[in-house]
Amino acid sequence: MSFVDPLTLRLSLHAQLNNGKMRLDAEQTLDAALNVEVVDAAALKPWSQIAPLPLGPLITPGPHNPASTFPCDPKLNAKIVLWVGDISLLNVDAVVNSTNESMTERNPVSDRIYSQAGQELLDEIQNEIKECKTGDVQVTSGHNLPARFIIHTVGPKYNVKYQTAAENSLHSCYRNVLQKACELGVATLAIPAINSVKRNYPPDQGAHIALRTIRRFLDKYSPSFERIVLAVENSDVGIYELLLPLYFPRTEQEELHAARQLPNCVGGSDGEPLLPDRQIRIIDNPHHLHADDEGLSTQLESLGVGEHAFSQMQGDLDQQRLLGDLPTYNSQYTSETLMREMQNNISYERLLRRARTEDLSEISGIGxxxxxxxxxxxxxxxxxxxxxxxxxxxxxEKALLYLIYLLDPxxxxxxxxxxxxxxxxxxxxxxxxxxxxxxxxxxxxxxxxxxxxxxxxxxxxxxxxxxxxxxxxxxxxxxxxxxxxxxxxxxxxxxxxxxxxxxxxxxxxxxxxxxxxxxxxxxx
Structure with missing residues (x-):
């Protein structure tokens, strides 16, 4: 049989449908032409049965090795499947479709879902659903898919200026998908990468949010699911193979290695992004803070920094405290400490300007x-x-300038x-x-x-x-x-x-x- 494009064939067949009998004949013709083989999720090898990659030097458990916030849990690992293939052929209770707000986006995953589900899916969306907001979900029947339901969601557009908003929206996508699956009584669920390169979302950052959100949800509601299939494309499978051990470690050694490789911030109790600078601070005596602020204001004026960016660097200081570079609020934190850090940052900006303009070839040439x-x-x-x-x-001095020139970006x-x-x-x-x-x-x-x-x-x-x-x-x-x-x-x-x-x-x-x-x- 010569090759027939699935989408073209389906659209051609549906265009000829006038009654139920013709529809049945058309579907049978399509199935024969495509030789469709449904994939049973229960037959896929779970993450727990995939051998870990070599980890290099052996790490010994002890006080000098940090504990992972995602401990090894064989029961959870047995519920996760990493799979590369056509999500529309998976025999699961529900599959996830990543689309746009008008639910008309064309991408490889959506095309396969719409092609296999048939015209009824398009009719349901156009007549009943119509739209879906970013971060939200909408549910339709699976129609001709092996899956009973399709959970549609809209991933965010990524812009580095609004990175936090994009991270929150992507987390909401995964969280709402999982919550809706629970409400529907879904035991087996297939999820593609909701973040999209088409929307400029970095694949690795999207995978971090996906995996930690799924892990946090399973920590609380694991009995709700038998299998969660991460149905990824070839372009994403390498990223997921590397990041899955961080959130779903399979051995004690993998857990120890994961603790060293996890990002500094792994989100809140649900995997949601955290903003330390927005957390409420409680102090013993508000009058002390006002007194420090008054003294600091005077010093800022004397320095002439005014509205300079460094006068707004409180968030940076918070991050430095998390790293142990500054005293915490439990120790005495004075305006002199703030001034010293501001001066260091002013010095760095001065060096950065020099690094971008001076000839550093004598250092770069050393190699x-x-x-x-x-x-x-x-x-x-x-x-x-x-x-x-x-x-x-x-x-x-030039060695330091070259270090800054190379590393700053x-x-x-x-x-x-x-x-x-x-x-x-x-x-x-x-x-x-x-x-x-x-x-x-x-x-x-x-x-x-x-x-x-x-x-x-x-x-x-x-x-x-x-x-x-x-x-x-x-x-x-x-x-x-x-x-x-x-x-x-x-x-x-x-x-x-x-x-x-x-x-x-x-x-x-x-x-x-x-x-x-x-x-x-x-x-x-």
């Missing part, structure tokens, strides 16, 4: 600091080659650093005073969005320096630092093709780790 691809979560990987950093020979989102201590000498070791100066001048986004700092080929010196620095100067990043004995251990976090490093590092690594390096490169 000791550069971006090298992305890790398995799509985060930029910054490589620092210690041997090429001649601390006693280079212009340290990258640290607006999550990122990781791979520091190679390979074959370094005392000439490559920066002083503690310089490290402290650099750390203090960099704003909180550098520390907040740093997800991992890998030290490859560490020595006794690096271990002592790391302990001292993260204990007394930078406790905010202590749990993000990992010492790795070989390059192959990086491949659980990033693929070999995304890691570009000098030849002397790989040659040295092979001399001390032998065949393990070769095997890791080939398997990655």
């Amino acid at each position: 000791c600091l550069y971006q090298s691809g992305v890790d398995r979560f799509g985060r930029p990987v910054i490589v620092f080659v210690g041997k090429w950093f001649k601390f006693n020979e280079i212009n340290l 990258l640290v607006k989102g999550d990122y990781v650093i791979s520091y190679f201590h390979t074959l370094t000498s005392s000439n490559n070791y920066p002083s503690f005073n310089w490290l402290k100066e650099v750390y203090n001048i960099l704003p909180y986004k550098y520390k907040k969005n740093l997800k991992a700092f890998y030290i490859v080929h560490p020595t006794f010196w690096t271990k002592m320096m790391t302990w001292w620095f993260t204990t007394f100067m930078a406790p905010a990043i202590k749990q993000k630092v990992f010492s790795l004995p070989g390059v192959e251990y990086l491949y659980s976090a990033m693929t070999p093709d995304q890691l570009e490093i000098p030849a002397f590092i790989t040659e040295y690594d092979m001399t001390i780790n032998g065949i393990r390096y070769v095997n890791a490169s080939e398997s990655g």
Whole structure:
């Protein structure tokens, strides 16, 4: 039989329908032409039966390893299925359709659902439903689908200026879909990626919201569902394979690794986005606060900052407290602390302007600091080659400017650093005073969005320096630092093709780790 486009064939057949008999004949003709095979959700392998990926160095449970907010739960893992295929062929109680507010959007998932469901679905939408607001849901019959119901929802358009609004709307989509499924008595549910690249929503950020919302809902209402099928497209399956272990870890080791890889904010009790700067603060004596405000106002005027952006930086300070860089409200918090942080930020802005205008070729030409691809979560990987950093020979001021020039556009989102201590000498070791100066001048986004700092080929010196620095100067990043004995251990976090490093590092690594390096490169 020659190939016939399903949508074209269905529309042609329905155009000829005048009575029930012709409709039945047309459907039978269509099914024969397409050779449709319904997929039973119960036959799909659940997440609990999918073997975890290699995790690299073994993490030992203990006080120095943070606990995950999403503990391993075999019963929940048995309810989750990650599947790539045609959602319209799934034998489930309900499938989800991501559409627009007029419910006329054309996308691959919607096209397959409308094509398989038939003209009756279009008629029901046009005559009874008509529209659906962003974040809300509407329910129709499944008609010719194997599913009994179709839950329609409208995902948000993404704009970085209104990121919070988009995150809230996307969370509402998933939450309302799950709630409606419970109301309908749905035991098996298929959900595609509701966030859409067509609406500029970053796929990885959308997957985080989807998975944490589903996990939080199952934590409370797991008896309501037998199976939730994440019916994703080929373009999204890699993202879900990497992020699912964070929210649905299958082993204790996977849970420990997940705790280190989760975003700083994993939402509230329902997975909803949280805004720390909008939370109510309770103080012991309001008069003390007013007194500080009066003194602060005078100091701001004397500095001449007026309506400058730094006079509105309270949200940044809140985030820094969460990182441990500033005292909490339980300790004495004075206007002098605020002024010091404001001055640091003013200094950083001044350095950033210089970094964008001055000639830094003498530093960039050394090649000791550069971006090298992305890790398995799509985060930029910054490589620092210690041997090429001649601390006693280079212009340290320009080195700082180049660091800011390279990292400032990258640290607006999550990122990781791979520091190679390979074959370094005392000439490559920066002083503690310089490290402290650099750390203090960099704003909180550098520390907040740093997800991992890998030290490859560490020595006794690096271990002592790391302990001292993260204990007394930078406790905010202590749990993000990992010492790795070989390059192959990086491949659980990033693929070999995304890691570009000098030849002397790989040659040295092979001399001390032998065949393990070769095997890791080939398997990655």
